[in-house]
Amino acid sequence: MQKLNTIELFVGCGGLLDGFEKSGHYNTVASVEWQESACNTLINRLKNKYNYEDAEKRVLHFDIQRTKELINGWDKDIEFDSHRGLKKVVNGRDIDVIVGGPPCQAYSVAGRIQDKDGMRKDYRNYLFESYLKVVKVYNPKIVVFENVEGMLSAMPDGESIVDKIKRGFNDYGFDIIDDIKGEALLDLSEFGVPQKRKRVILVGLNRNYFRNKDKNQQILKCFYNEILGRYKSEKKFNVHDAIMDLPKLKPTESDYRIGKRKYSHTPYKTDFNWHYPRYHNKRDMDIFSILAKDIITGKNKYQSSEALKQLYTEKTGKTSNIHKYYVLRWDKPSNTIPAHLKKDGLRHIHPDPEQARSITVREAARLQTFDDDFEFLGSMGQNYEMIGNAVPPKFSEKLANAIHDLLGMEQAISPNSLKGN
Template sequence: MPNKYKMIDLFAGCGGLEDGFLQSGKFEDVAAVEWLKPQVNTLIHRLETKWKVKDAAERVMHFDIQREDELFEGWQDDEFGQSKGLDYFVNKANGIDIIIGGPPCQAYSVAGRVRDENGMRDDYRNYLFEHYLNVVNRYRPKLFVFENVPGILSAAPDGTPITDLIRKGFEEIGYEIIEDLRVAKVNASDYSVPQNRERMIIVGVDTQRYSNIQEYLNEFYSEILPKYKGKKVLTVRDAIGDLPECTAFWDEEHHSKKKSHETPESEYTWHKPRYHNVRDMDTFRLLARDIESGKREYDSKKISELYEEKVGSKSPIHRYHVLEPDLPSTTIIAHLYKDGNRFIHYDSKQSRSITVREAARLQSFDDDFDFVGSQGNAYQMIGNAVPPKLAKAVSLAVADLLERMEVQ
């Protein structure tokens, strides 16, 4: 094995996928690309403080991947500052071994298609994978890891299944992915992440370098990756049960007088509750007590009725959900930055939604992973991230795969 495999991270977000790859000790960062500034700042901070990357502010590129010529050759403009471009960093590293990342998933998600009147046909995010493909073609890594939502198995924005477009696109530039993509679906809860989170982990291999690729990929999904599953399934209580109790910011009348109960100073960053109104706090308490008591009277129909009673309007989906303490969490989503009503803490005494740190733990971020930006920024980047523990398992499996293929 070489010292470390050299990688580029595309659509890097705050760095959940990259952090897992770095945790494995088998990969080193060459460059990363992300277009949202709080995420860029967070990844730079993480690389500098945890991984001691001295030039992280240069390697993490704040840029729009759709502007390909500038992405490769460098740019200087008002919005994105300046950079030498990806070519510079790849040449400096004498080439790369692997590209990781996945385009934003809203356009592939079933929920996104339901909400959009055109079924996301016009959404530019459907086509960002073409830019991913062009970066892969330019730098010819040994393999790539393309992470996305299971919705891509059914997405067909222009009538053609996205999976066909992805497969054809990579075949045209000489990369092969597994024939039956359904085997590429994994659940993060199997990999020491205290959360039910299904994701596609699509590995593509360079056909110019390797042969018998389907055999290797079948082995990857059936034997190599499962080897890194966790010993037990972790629950919400396992993940957040030891964090200090805290109660929400609240007011009595229409935001006029925000108050907060005294929350003890915590050694944990971002463990601070968000603002709630009294009505919501009463609802949270009622629903958490329903679970604590074992009565479990509030099914989705009754929760919808409760919402209508409390808010005065109907909702097609039930808008409240208490996290079950003795099960993995439901999927942490970026919508958390708007409200946490579907992520209510199981302790009725606290009557609140989860804090940023609790959301981060449910995504398997280490406690020393700090987020740079507002509370809303932090919730959003956590919800969009790849859980680092899942990423670490994938990185270890990918390193094994590379070693096996190298000796063929």
């Protein structure tokens, strides 16, 4: 089978794209993203890793909500430089797969709890509609739609987002699995990702290609349980597997500066892109060390939420309704790497008490399975956000292989070969 043409929407820095490229089965025709730092990172990756000399033309820095302009091109404005648009980039080529996941913040349970309106007024609830408009134009064989588990319970206007998405795919001629929670909610740690990370992965079958609508549910069940199931890892990877070999970064006796940046830990000249911690004050480093030692020594004094909240009050003089700290365990997968890491790393404390710090950008990238040669070209905060928003490339590659298998096996799993005939 020749390479499959893809369009990536809401591509971010390219976690999904990187896995699809690594599989060797896909040609990235175009990618759409509105954050400039993510676009710069992606362009760099496409050029230097995958040899796309015209990467600047294939990466469209634009707002997908302006769909007509996205397709037909737009003039320079206050936010975006001019571009000829998707239509000229695609240039008449058939698009086999459209991949993407709209921003998840509006669907996340944590986001809904923290927002005074429960995210009901957040425009990101409906970005899937822009995704579907592009799908309608290019009519691919398969669509891949990724989002957080919280999507399953999101009801911003009283109707389930899942029902809206199902109806949207159906209206545009695509079948997705009926039992989304039972079949499409995946634990990515089962695919070799050293992290607790559940994601909804919707695969949509174009009824013009998968022609027997009555059998498409069986095809999708076969995809999730057999085809994708074959790519599950025999081993569950943990924090030790992911970051143990990276250079240690220990606190210094006093703070110092290099240029405008303030540092609290030992400088380390290293080939690892972005392996240095954010600045920590002495109070926080003391807390980090106490908590990590508590686990290493087996005392486990601070394992309850109440004990952690009490420690926070003792050290800061403040109170909190939720505990603010979590130390990664060497022998377990990491907790979920979120975009919130751009604000602080209190829930991602390094397990080594001697280092007394939160994880670095590179360690977050490792836990998300980005290769060490993946360069992040934003600020520290932007890089944490890009990494937290991404789909782990190790999983993405397995998903890409499974999609390729599905298309290659379409005849083998055609309606005549399915049970019930």
